[in-house]
Amino acid sequence: MAKPLRTCIGGCIIQAEYGYSDVETVLQIREGPYLLFFCGFREYRDELLFDSSLMV
16 A cells, blocks of 8 residues: 655655654654644554554
8 A cells, every 4th residue: 555655755854854763763753743743644643654664
């Protein structure tokens, strides 16, 4: 299943800006409502559409 472009690009931007590892990036996005919104999620979700193994 294809992932939304905003979610993928948002995750890459956050990772590059803060220097997070793949796992740290996913954890930070899950914990931060502003980062969730930046990645295109309109509400809090316990599960994301991607996980750290997809960020390579």
